[in-house]
Amino acid sequence: MSRTPPRRVALRGLAAVGTAVIGFDPFTRSWAATASGGGRPLYEVPGLDGSLHTDEASLSAAADDFGHVVHRRPAAVLRPGSVDDVVTMVRFCGRHGIPVAPRGQGHGTNGQAQAEGGLVVEMSPLAAVRPVVPGSTSVRVGAGARWSEVARATLVHGLTPPVFTDYLELSVGGTLSVGGLGGQAHRVGAQVDNVLELEVVTGAGELTRCSPTRRRELFHAVLAGLGQCAVIVGATVRLVPAPESVRRYVLPYDDLRTFLDDQRLLVRERRFAYVEGQVVEDTSGRFRRYVIEAAAYGPPAGEAPDDAALLRGLRHDPLGVEVTDLTYYAFLDRIAPGVAALKEAGLWAYAHPWLDVLLPGRAAGEVAGRILDALTPADLGPGGVVLLYPLVRKHLRTPLFRAPDDPVPYLLAVLRTTPPGDPATVRRLLAANRSAYDLARAAGGTWYPTGSVPFDNGDWQRHFGPAWPRLAAAKKRYDPRGILTPGQAIFHPDRRPTMDNQR
Numbered sequence: 310m311s312r313t314p315p316r317r318v319a320l321r322g323l324a325a326v327g328t329a330v331i332g333f334d335p336f337t338r339s340w341a342a343t344a345s346g347g348g349r350p351l352y353e354v355p356g357l358d359g360s361l362h363t364d365e366a367s368l369s370a371a372a373d374d375f376g377h378v379v380h381r382r383p384a385a386v387l388r389p390g391s392v393d394d395v396v397t398m399v400r401f402c403g404r405h406g407i408p409v410a411p412r413g414q415g416h417g418t419n420g421q422a423q424a425e426g427g428l429v430v431e432m433s434p435l436a437a438v439r440p441v442v443p444g445s446t447s448v449r450v451g452a453g454a455r456w457s458e459v460a461r462a463t464l465v466h467g468l469t470p471p472v473f474t475d476y477l478e479l480s481v482g483g484t485l486s487v488g489g490l491g492g493q494a495h496r497v498g499a500q501v502d503n504v505l506e507l508e509v510v511t512g513a514g515e516l517t518r519c520s521p522t523r524r525r526e527l528f529h530a531v532l533a534g535l536g537q538c539a540v541i542v543g544a545t546v547r548l549v550p551a552p553e554s555v556r557r558y559v560l561p562y563d564d565l566r567t568f569l570d571d572q573r574l575l576v577r578e579r580r581f582a583y584v585e586g587q588v589v590e591d592t593s594g595r596f597r598r599y600v601i602e603a604a605a606y607g608p609p610a611g612e613a614p615d616d617a618a619l620l621r622g623l624r625h626d627p628l629g630v631e632v633t634d635l636t637y638y639a640f641l642d643r644i645a646p647g648v649a650a651l652k653e654a655g656l657w658a659y660a661h662p663w664l665d666v667l668l669p670g671r672a673a674g675e676v677a678g679r680i681l682d683a684l685t686p687a688d689l690g691p692g693g694v695v696l697l698y699p700l701v702r703k704h705l706r707t708p709l710f711r712a713p714d715d716p717v718p719y720l721l722a723v724l725r726t727t728p729p730g731d732p733a734t735v736r737r738l739l740a741a742n743r744s745a746y747d748l749a750r751a752a753g754g755t756w757y758p759t760g761s762v763p764f765d766n767g768d769w770q771r772h773f774g775p776a777w778p779r780l781a782a783a784k785k786r787y788d789p790r791g792i793l794t795p796g797q798a799i800f801h802p803d804r805r806p807t808m809d810n811q812r
Contacts, residue, residue: 335405338426339363339384352405355397358390359434371412371429376761377660378735379420381796383410383429392508392516392542395430399540399792400514402428408795409512411540413453413480418663419761421535422483423796432482435542438462447505447548452482452541459546460641467609469551469637471497475585477642482541487759488533488710490700490720492583492604495576498704500546501532508543512788516542530783533709535758536794537780538787552582552606555640556614560601561629565681566674568599571623572699573670573717575603580619582606588681588695596681596695601625604640656692656726660735663760664723664742669715670699672752677721680745688738690726697721708776711755720757721749739763758797769799 332351334341340363341351354361362368363385372382384407389395402409408427415422423429432453439449443466450459456470457477463469472493474484485507489500497503506520509531519528530538558581562568568586575584583604591598605614616632635643651657668676677697689695699719705712712718723745727734739761746762749755756762756772770777784791784800795801 333384333401333405333407338407352401355401357387357394357397359388359394360390362386362388370415371431372423374415374417374420374422375657375661376418376420376663377658377729378418378662378739378761379423379796381420381423381425383424383427385428387428387430389430389432389434392435392510395435395510395540395542396514396516398428398430399510399512402792403512403514403790406790407792409540409792410794410796411452411482411536413483414455414478416476416479416483417796418661418759420796421758422794425795427792427795430540432480432542441466441468441548443467445548447545449543449545450481451543452480452485454481455479456481456484457642460638463548464551464638467551468548470500470546471503471549472500473641474500475644476648477645478648481544481546485532485541485544486534486536488707488757490757492585492602492698494704495584495699495701496579496582496704498706499533499710501707501710502704503547504532504544505547506545507531507541509539509541511539512784512790512793515787520545526779526783527787529708530780530787532707534780534783535709535797535799537797537799538783538793540793550609552637553609554607555583555635555637556605556607556616557631557633557635557640557643558601558603558605558619559629559631559633560603560620560623560625562599562601562625563597565597565599565678567624568601569670569674569677569697569699569719571625572601572719574622575601576699576701576717580605585696585698588697590686594686596684596689599697606637651692654692658729659690659692659726660729660731661761662725662727662735662738662742664721664725664745664762665757665760666721666746666749667700667712667755667757668719668721668749669713669753670717670719671715672754673697673719673721676749676752676754677719679748680721680723683741683745684723688725688727688741689723690728693726694724695722696724709773709780711772711774711776713753713755715753718754722757722760764798766799 332353367386371386372380408424410422410424411430412422413432435451436453437451473491581603585602587600588596589598699717742762
C-alpha cells in the first residue's frame with residue numbers, strides 16, 4: 310500500500326448513537342464499543358477513510374440479495390472511502406479469520422455476496438470512471454461503477470464497451486466475477502473476455518494489478534473466479550466505436566428447432582450485432598412460442614441496416630415482425646421501464662430462484678424442450694422471463710468461464726419470480742432447478758453461476774473440470790486463510806446454503 314490510512318475510522322449504528330467501535334471481539338464475533346467482560350482482549354479496529362456499519366438496516370440489507378432466498382447476517386458492513394480501506398480490512402480480517410464478501414449491487418440470487426458473521430464490503434463507493442480521451446481503446450473504472458455509468462461516460466466520446474448485460478444497473482466488479490453475458494457476446498465474447506487489466510486486493514491483502522502479460526495466473530483466477538482469490542477494485546475495459554442508432558427486430562416463431570436453427574444461422578453469419586431470444590407461453594399456458602430479438606448497429610459502427618438482407622432465409626412468422634429504430638443508449642437501457650414497473654408493482658421484492666444453464670448446441674433443442682415442457686406459468690411467476698439464445702464458443706476465452714464444448718452453445722435462463730414468505734414453493738423450485746441442471750450437465754452443459762442451484766464441493770469440482778486444480782492452487786496462494794466470498798461455498802462445504810437460511 311502506498312500510504313498509511315489516516316485514523317478516521319467511523320462506526321455507524323451501535324445503538325443508533327454513533328458509538329465509536331474500539332475493536333472486534335473474537336469470542337462474540339462482533340464489533341465492540343466497550344471493553345469485554347472478563348478482560349478478554351479485543352482486536353483493535355484499524356483506521357479507515359470510510360466507515361464501518363453495524364446498524365440493523367445495514368446488516369439486514371447485507372444479509373439479503375435480489376434472490377431473497379438465502380439470508381446470512383454479517384457482523385459489519387464496510388463502506389470504503391478508498392481502495393486503501395479494502396486493503397486494510399482484508400488484512401485485518403485475514404489476521405483474525407473473519408470472512409469477507411464484496412457486494413456490488415446485490416443482484417445475486419443465492420447468497421453469493423453474503424458472509425455469515427463476517428464483513429460485507431459495499432463496493433458502490435468505488436465507482437469512479439476515469440476521463441476518456443477521444444480515440445481511446447480502453448477506460449479504467451472502479452469495480453463499484455454500474456455499467457450504465459460506464460456507458461454514459463464513454464458515449465460522450467463516441468465509444469462503448471463491446472458487450473453489455475441486458476440489465477445495465479449491475480456493477481463492473483460483480484459481472485466480471487461471473488462472466489457478463491449479453492446479446493453481443495456471440496461476436497465479442499463475454500464481458501470477462503474484454504478486460505485488459507484488473508486492480509485487485511488478494512485475500513492476503515496485497516493490492517496489485519494483473520493482466521494477460523502481468524501476473525497472468527492471478528488475472529485468470531479472478532475473471533469469472535467468483536471472488537475466490539481477490540476482490541476486484543478496478544478494471545480496464547476495452548472500448549470500440551459506438552453506433553449512433555440501432556434497428557431492433559422482433560421475429561416470432563412457433564417451432565423450437567426452427568427458432569434455434571435460425572439463431573445459429575444469424576450468429577454464424579454475423580448478420581446482427583446483437584442476438585438474443587425469449588420463450589413465452591402460448592394460449593394453452595405452455596412455453597411454446599419463441600421470439601428472436603436481434604439488432605443491427607447503424608453508423609459509424611456499422612452500415613445502414615438492410616432489412617431484406619438481414620432477414621433473408623429466416624423462417625419466422627412475417628405477420629408478427631416488429632422493427633424499431635432507437636438511439637444506441639435507448640437500446641442498451643430498453644428494459645429500464647419494465648424494471649421500474651416491476652418495482653412499482655412490488656415484484657422486485659419477490660423471491661427469485663433463477664436457473665441459468667449453458668447448453669451445447671447439439672443438444673439445445675432436446676434439453677431446452679424438456680425443461681420448458683415442465684415449466685408452468687405459475688412456476689415462472691409474475692414478471693418472470695425465459696431467455697434462450699446462442700453464443701459462439703471460440704470467443705469465450707476466459708479459462709474459468711465454463712462453457713460447453715460446442716461451437717454454438719446456448720444460454721437458457723429461467724428467471725423465476727415467486728411471492729415471498731412461501732418457503733415450500735422456493736424449495737420446490739430450487740429442486741426443479743437442480744433437476745434441470747442435472748439434465749443439462751448429462752448432455753454436456755454447464756452452469757452459469759448467477760442463479761440458484763444447490764451445489765456442493767463435488768459439484769464445484771465437476772463444474773470447473775480441468776480448470777479446478779488451477780483455481781484451487783490460486784486460492785491457496787492468494788487467499789491462504791480462505792476468507793474471501795464464502796457465500797459461494799466453493800471451498801467451504803459447511804457454508805453451503807441450506808434450508809435453514811433459505812426462506
